[in-house]
Amino acid sequence: MHTKTPYPLGSREEFYLFFSLTDSAHSICGLPQKPFTTPPLTRKRKAAEAAISDNENTSATKRSDPPSRNATGSSSSNSRENTTSTTTRRESDSTAATSGDLEVPVRKKASDLATPATTTGSMDSDDDFMSDASSQDDFLDTQGSDDESLGEVDFGDDIDMGFSQDKDIIRHTRKPYEVEFKVLDPEDIDREQKQQINEVSLILGLPPESAAILLRYGRWNRERLIESYMDHPEETLEEAGLGTNFEETPKTEVQPGFMCEICCEDGDDLETYAMRCGHRFCVDCYRQYLAQKIREEGEAAKIECPGDNCHRIVDSKSLDLLVTDDLKDRYQALLTRTYVDDMDNLKWCPAPNCEYAVDCPVKRRDLDRIVPTVKCSCKHHFCFGCTLNDHQPAPCKLVKMWRKKCEDDSETANWISAHTKECPKCHSTIEKNGGCNHMTCRKCKHEFCWMCMGLWSEHGTSWYNCNRYEEKSGSQARSAQAKSRASLERYLHYYNRYANHEQSAKLDKDLYLKTEKKMTSLQSQSKLSWIEVQFLDTASQALQQCRQTLKWTYAFAYYLARNNLTELFEDNQKDLELAVESLSEMFEKPVPELANLKVDILDKTAYCNKRRVILLSDTAEHLKSDTWAFNIDWKNDGGVLKTTPP
Amino acid sequence: MGSQKRIAKELAELTESPPEGITVRLADESNLYNWHVYMEGPENSPYHKGTFLVNLNLPTNYPFKPPTVSFGTKIYHPNVTNDEKGSMCLGMLRPDEWKPSSKIVAVLQFARQLLAEPMPDDAVEGRIAEQYRTDRKRYEEVAREWTRKHATGKKA
Numbered sequence: 001m002h003t004k005t006p007y008p009l010g011s012r013e014e015f016y017l018f019f020s021l022t023d024s025a026h027s028i029c030g031l032p033q034k035p036f037t038t039p040p041l042t043r044k045r046k047a048a049e050a051a052i053s054d055n056e057n058t059s060a061t062k063r064s065d066p067p068s069r070n071a072t073g074s075s076s077s078n079s080r081e082n083t084t085s086t087t088t089r090r091e092s093d094s095t096a097a098t099s100g101d102l103e104v105p106v107r108k109k110a111s112d113l114a115t116p117a118t119t120t121g122s123m124d125s126d127d128d129f130m131s132d133a134s135s136q137d138d139f140l141d142t143q144g145s146d147d148e149s150l151g152e153v154d155f156g157d158d159i160d161m162g163f164s165q166d167k168d169i170i171r172h173t174r175k176p177y178e179v180e181f182k183v184l185d186p187e188d189i190d191r192e193q194k195q196q197i198n199e200v201s202l203i204l205g206l207p208p209e210s211a212a213i214l215l216r217y218g219r220w221n222r223e224r225l226i227e228s229y230m231d232h233p234e235e236t237l238e239e240a241g242l243g244t245n246f247e248e249t250p251k252t253e254v255q256p257g258f259m260c261e262i263c264c265e266d267g268d269d270l271e272t273y274a275m276r277c278g279h280r281f282c283v284d285c286y287r288q289y290l291a292q293k294i295r296e297e298g299e300a301a302k303i304e305c306p307g308d309n310c311h312r313i314v315d316s317k318s319l320d321l322l323v324t325d326d327l328k329d330r331y332q333a334l335l336t337r338t339y340v341d342d343m344d345n346l347k348w349c350p351a352p353n354c355e356y357a358v359d360c361p362v363k364r365r366d367l368d369r370i371v372p373t374v375k376c377s378c379k380h381h382f383c384f385g386c387t388l389n390d391h392q393p394a395p396c397k398l399v400k401m402w403r404k405k406c407e408d409d410s411e412t413a414n415w416i417s418a419h420t421k422e423c424p425k426c427h428s429t430i431e432k433n434g435g436c437n438h439m440t441c442r443k444c445k446h447e448f449c450w451m452c453m454g455l456w457s458e459h460g461t462s463w464y465n466c467n468r469y470e471e472k473s474g475s476q477a478r479s480a481q482a483k484s485r486a487s488l489e490r491y492l493h494y495y496n497r498y499a500n501h502e503q504s505a506k507l508d509k510d511l512y513l514k515t516e517k518k519m520t521s522l523q524s525q526s527k528l529s530w531i532e533v534q535f536l537d538t539a540s541q542a543l544q545q546c547r548q549t550l551k552w553t554y555a556f557a558y559y560l561a562r563n564n565l566t567e568l569f570e571d572n573q574k575d576l577e578l579a580v581e582s583l584s585e586m587f588e589k590p591v592p593e594l595a596n597l598k599v600d601i602l603d604k605t606a607y608c609n610k611r612r613v614i615l616l617s618d619t620a621e622h623l624k625s626d627t628w629a630f631n632i633d634w635k636n637d638g639g640v641l642k643t644t645p646p
Numbered sequence: 647m648g649s650q651k652r653i654a655k656e657l658a659e660l661t662e663s664p665p666e667g668i669t670v671r672l673a674d675e676s677n678l679y680n681w682h683v684y685m686e687g688p689e690n691s692p693y694h695k696g697t698f699l700v701n702l703n704l705p706t707n708y709p710f711k712p713p714t715v716s717f718g719t720k721i722y723h724p725n726v727t728n729d730e731k732g733s734m735c736l737g738m739l740r741p742d743e744w745k746p747s748s749k750i751v752a753v754l755q756f757a758r759q760l761l762a763e764p765m766p767d768d769a770v771e772g773r774i775a776e777q778y779r780t781d782r783k784r785y786e787e788v789a790r791e792w793t794r795k796h797a798t799g800k801k802a
Contacts, residue, residue, distance in 0.1 A: 262709055262746040264652045281747070289746050292710050297741060308747045 175613060177392055177620035179372040181360035181384065184346070186336065189357055193339045196220065204229055209315040212335075214240050216301045217313075219342045241304065241313035243276040250275070250318045252283055260285055262306065275318055279307030283322065290314065290323050300334030350387045351380035360384040367396050368635045369624050381545075390548055393619035394556040397634050402555040406495065424448055494558040501551035505544060508584060512540040521591050535598055539587055539605045546580045546608050549616065556619070561629040565622065572618060576611040583608050649708050653678045656750050668754050670702075679704045682718075683754060687797065688762040692789035693721070696797030700757065702750065712744035715757055722785075722792040724764045724775035735770050736760075 174180070184192070200222060201211035217240035218225035229236045237243065252273045259266040260282035274280035281289075289306045293299045303319075305312040319331060340346045340357045344364070349356045354376060362372040362384055371392045372384040381390035383399075391399045420431045423439075425446035430439065438456055440447050447456040523533055553573045560566045583604040586597055594601075622628050657678070660670045667686035674680060681702040687693025699718035705711040717732030727733045737743055738756060769775030777785045 262652065263649070264655045279747070285746060288707075288710055292707070299742075304745070306746045308745050308749070308752075310745075 175617050175620075176624070177371065177373070177616040179360060179362055179370065179374065179384070181358050181372070181374040183349075183374075183377045184357045184359055185377070186355055189336050189340060189346075190332075193336065196222065200226070207317075209317045210242050213242055213301075213313045213315055216335075216338065216342070217241065220339070241302075241311050242315075243312065250321050252321065255280070258282075262289075273318070273322065275305055275312055275314065277305050277307065277310050277312040279305050279310050279312075281306055287322055290319060291327060294323070294327055294331050294334065298334060300331050301338045347384055347387060349376035349378060349380055350382055351376060351378050354378040354380065358384060369395075369626065371395055371620065371623070381548075390545075391552045391555075392549055392616055393623070394552045395623065398556060398559055399552070401632075401634060402498075402558065405491075406498075421450065421453065424453055491558070494554045498551050498554040501547045501554070504584065505547035505551065508540065508543045508547060508587070511587065512544065525592060525595070532598075535602050535605070536587075536594065539583060539601050542605045542608050543580065543584055543587065546576060546612050549612050550577055550580060553615065553619075559630050559632055559634065561631045563629050565628065569615075569619065572611070572615040576608070576615050579604065579608045579611050649704075649706070650678060652709055653704060657681075660751060660754075665751060665755055665758075667758055670754075673701070679706070679708075683715075685754070685758055685761070687793060688758060691762045692786040693723075693761050693793050693797070696793035698761075698797050700754075702754075709746040709748070712739040712741065712748075713750060713753060714739065715753065720792060720796040722774065722789040723761070724766050724769035724771050724778050725760055727770050728774070733770065734760075735768055737768065 197208050197212045197215060200206075200215055201208040203226060204211060204214075206214065214225060214229070214236070215222070218228070225236075250273070252271050254269060254271055256268050257266075258270060258272055258280065260270065260272070262281050262285040265282060271283040272280050273283050273286050286306065290303065293303045301313075303314040304310065305314065316331075316335075320328060323331070340348055345361050346357050346359050348354075349358060356376050356378060358374045358376060360372055360374055362370055364385075366372075367385045371394065373381060373390045373392050374384045375381050382388065383391055383396060385396040386399065388396075388399065394402070420429050422428065423430055423441040423444060423446055425448075426441060426444035428441060428443045430441065438447065439450050448454060449456055523530055550573070553569075553576075557566070557570065557573065560569065583601070586601050586604060589597060657670065657672070660668075664670065667688060669684040671682055672678065672680065673682045681704070683700040683702050685698045685700050687696040687698065696719075698721060701716050701718050702713055703715075704713045715734050715736065717726050717734060719732070720728075721732065722728070725735050734757065736753065736756060738748065738753065764775075764778055766775035766778050774785065777788075
């Protein structure tokens with residue numbers, strides 16, 4: 001059946017809900033609960049371990065720039081040198097500066113970026129693929145240029161060029177895993193939209209309301225639109241739902257002898273309206289038609305003339321003439337919505353009730369090499385590529401695969417294959433429910449030993465005590481079993497850690513909600529002022545962010561092939577994890593002790609943030625230069641296991 | 647509002663000069679919004695000689711919202727659901743295709759045209775559509791059989 005999903009303003013919140021639902025659902029979906037969740041005990045034990053390792057913390061801090069990093073393969077030695085030097089420098093900064101660095105409110109950052117001069121000035125070829133958006137015109141021109149024929153910004157070529165030049169100064173303004181973006185409020189969006197409409201209106205010499213329809217028809221790809229208009233003006237106008245007649249200003253008329261085709265009313269005083277296509281209806285019907293389209297169907301940009309088979313688009317001037325003010329507002333809001341939806345470089349912030357949009361020049365095809373995490377003015381961190389919550393360092397495609405894997409029944413099947421065995425002859429799945437090892441398949445009557453899977457007849461007299469390992473018949477059956485078991489265990493290793501951080505982040509979040517209470521009580525118990533107890537808030541935010549990152553490092557690592565780079569990654573991961581667990585431990589201390597721990601917590605918070613920056617920078621750079629080796633070919637076909645590991 | 651006048655006019659037109667193979671009457675004389683349409687199977691189609699009851703329901707805000715059509719007589723057809731609802735899939739009845747000035751007569755003519763030429767690409771019964779594509783002869787046999795069984799005789 002044909003069903004059309006209306007697009008009311010509220011739908012964005014629903015999307016968000018959907019995501020968060022699925023997010024929390026994958027621990028239940030299809031996976032047997034018990035063997036997958038880490039029991040609370042494990043968490044406690046981990047915390048204890050972290051506390052112990054905390055004593056060795058000083059040594060850990062010294063190691064903060066892992067010596068092994070300098071020993072990386074020489075494949076991209078240039079880039080290595082650059083990063084290492086900056087990393088070291090950053091680490092020599094005072095702790096306060098580093099933690100403060102991360103606290104820079106994005107609003108401010110965004111407004112900085114909004115000034116083209118500042119942005120282009122501080123950026124260079126290194127980041128060409130992002131800096132383009134600094135100039136309104138430039139990034140519009142590249143809009144929709146996925147079609148390779150149009151002038152495009154080549155992301156790929158810039159990478160090496162960037163690293164080969166000494167751009168250490170730039171590195172300070174933006175870390176390798178950060179992308180340029182700008183947060184737009186509804187007025188900004190409106191302004192941008194109007195500006196484009198006016199420009200095209202001037203260039204083509206069309207009234208603004210017609211230029212708007214033309215632009216919407218061409219999905220705001222100005223260059224292509226103007227070209228198309230220049231080549232075949234009439235066809236373009238016709239296709240876009242515009243006529244060629246632009247002279248008269250719209251007005252309602254009373255025509256004697258008129259009968260409205262919609263309501264079949266006639267009457268000499270019936271007020272009527274027709275757009276330039278000439279399909280005339282009474283004003284009441286026109287109004288009702290528009291009201292229904294706008295209010296019920298959430299349509300704005302593509303409202304056609306009510307005439308049968310007429311595809312002329314209702315322009316904003318006609319609309320203004322006919323509808324009430326509240327509908328006009330809604331109409332404008334819907335137009336803004338389609339504007340953002342149409343633009344590849346704009347996305348709505350997915351947070352509930354947030355009305356900001358984010359402008360980020362990262363293209364779809366760049367998503368294999370970059371994880372564009374943006375922060376909305378409402379403080380929500382999300383991925384510009386897929387609008388899910390921040391999932392650095394894992395690229396969108398891997399995230400999608402991982403989530404699917406976690407939600408799918410595929411792992412249940414894996415579980416089954418590890419906990420059951422197949423009849424060596426007819427391959428029916430058999431679960432042993434206790435008792436002797438002499439199995440007789442109910443289906444094919446094959447007799448075999450549960451322990452070695454070999455023929456029972458080969459067992460001779462060693463009943464109930466299988467000590468035969470060497471026999472061929474058994475070893476073949478066993479190896480298939482072992483393989484599936486190993487793959488399951490590997491998955492569980494990563495999944496448990498992934499899920500644990502998710503769970504811990506939730507617990508930390510609960511704690512965060514209590515933080516304010518804690519801070520007040522800390523204020524009253526010690527003589528600290530409110531501003532001085534802010535360290536708890538900072539610590540809590542760092543915990544959230546680091547756990548979010550850690551969580552995704554496990555999904556990322558699951559797909560990594562084993563090599564030196566992966567080991568370095570795991571070292572970084574371990575460092576961050578240790579730091580986070582020990583901060584988490586401190587954070588849970590009773591309130592009276594917290595005041596005394598202030599310096600430690602501050603230090604640890606800064607250290608956590610630093611470890612996170614190091615890990616993310618490292619991952620992002622290798623992603624950009626395509627030096628990671630994965631155990632699947634995720635970029636092309638979305639996840640077929642490679643037969644031979646690299 | 648104006649919907650009664652418009653519906654009455656369309657009904658009058660359809661009763662006065664009915665299109666080929668189509669007869670309309672109100673399901674209940676006091677209710678303008680439920681119509682019974684009797685549709686004769688087109689010639690050269692397996693539905694020939696059958697008469698099908700089509701229920702046409704008009705929403706209260708007709709003509710701003712499209713009418714709905716469903717088959718009251720069981721029919722073997724790729725575009726009609728094979729259940730007691732007999733729902734039909736018509737592109738022009740989609741909210742974004744429907745225009746307030748579109749007419750019921752066009753809807754009915756389109757529906758009858760669909761009996762003559764099913765659209766397997768927009769099928770609601772995938773299995774029948776598949777058969778229509780690959781084994782036209784068998785499809786026609788079954789459709790004819792169903793027509794004989796359900797759409798002829800006293801019922802219609």
